[in-house]
Amino acid sequence: MRIARFTTGEDPLYGVVTGEVDELGQPAQDSVIVALAGDPLYVGVKLLDQEHRLEDVRLLAPVLPRSKVVGIGRNYAAHAAEMGNDLPTEPLMFLKPNTSVVGPGDPIFYPPQTQNLHYEGELAVVIGRICRDVPPEKATDVIHGYTIANDVTARDLQKSDVQFTRAKGFDSFCPLGPWIETDLDPQAFADGVKIQTFLNGDVVQDGSTSDLIFDIPTLVAHVSSVMTLLPGDVILTGTPEGVGPMNVGDEIEISIAGLGTLTNKVALR
Ligand code: MG
Numbered sequence: 001m002r003i004a005r006f007t008t009g010e011d012p013l014y015g016v017v018t019g020e021v022d023e024l025g026q027p028a029q030d031s032v033i034v035a036l037a038g039d040p041l042y043v044g045v046k047l048l049d050q051e052h053r054l055e056d057v058r059l060l061a062p063v064l065p066r067s068k069v070v071g072i073g074r075n076y077a078a079h080a081a082e083m084g085n086d087l088p089t090e091p092l093m094f095l096k097p098n099t100s101v102v103g104p105g106d107p108i109f110y111p112p113q114t115q116n117l118h119y120e121g122e123l124a125v126v127i128g129r130i131c132r133d134v135p136p137e138k139a140t141d142v143i144h145g146y147t148i149a150n151d152v153t154a155r156d157l158q159k160s161d162v163q164f165t166r167a168k169g170f171d172s173f174c175p176l177g178p179w180i181e182t183d184l185d186p187q188a189f190a191d192g193v194k195i196q197t198f199l200n201g202d203v204v205q206d207g208s209t210s211d212l213i214f215d216i217p218t219l220v221a222h223v224s225s226v227m228t229l230l231p232g233d234v235i236l237t238g239t240p241e242g243v244g245p246m247n248v249g250d251e252i253e254i255s256i257a258g259l260g261t262l263t264n265k266v267a268l269r
Helices: 077-082 136-142 155-160 165-169 216-224
Strands: 002-007 013-017 032-036 047-053 058-060 069-073 092-096 108-110 117-119 121-127 143-150 174-181 194-199 202-208 234-236 251-256 260-268
Touching: 002 032, 013 047, 058 174, 092 165, 121 194, 121 216, 121 251, 136 143, 136 216, 143 234, 143 251, 143 260, 155 165, 174 260, 216 234
Parallel strands: 069 234, 108 260
Antiparallel strands: 002 013, 002 058, 002 174, 013 032, 032 047, 069 092, 121 143, 121 234, 143 174, 194 202, 194 251, 251 260
């Protein structure tokens, strides 16, 4: 099931995106979104007698992280190498504030404090229930679904600050979307799921979750051994190699097989 959040100009609603999708997860042109009563994370999926053509609505971030977005750094060997870092011996965690979250089509604002703003295409895990100390073999029980993230990073500030908070925490630095797929299990594919990032139409990242150093169950176990996870919290699983700069006016599309495409443009703040 593909769970989105959307507006037609009125108050935002959650909805289920129906219809066929291609192998990338892109829905057919005639897809519709069926509105839901309330937030399915808390009240389950209750369909309303209201539907819209997908092309007639504006999609919003499919989840508002209740407390946090947890980032994982250097979780692909080739990316750690391109940044000149050693491989981590355990997952490297950081936090992005929930105020950094924006939705599909929303602008990524280029802050005046940086001269080197980077995209990082990532698979995002959406937590479905309150949990702590989750063993890896129970991780799928606490996962609501998956979506796509851009872990936007001011690379120069990441290097100059000891903490990643400023470099990764500006408003609009965590685009999420286009929806949450609750049926996808990336662990079920021996070859993982493909992650591609396009900068103005050119492929700049081309990776697979099969190259994750720490797999998703390990990440859920590790993060939840430190902090309680709440429904709607998000874990970003790390970015493959090929990170690079974005400039004002650039369009960044991140595609993950089975999840569709998240598209945002960079704008002046
Ligand atoms: Mg990242």
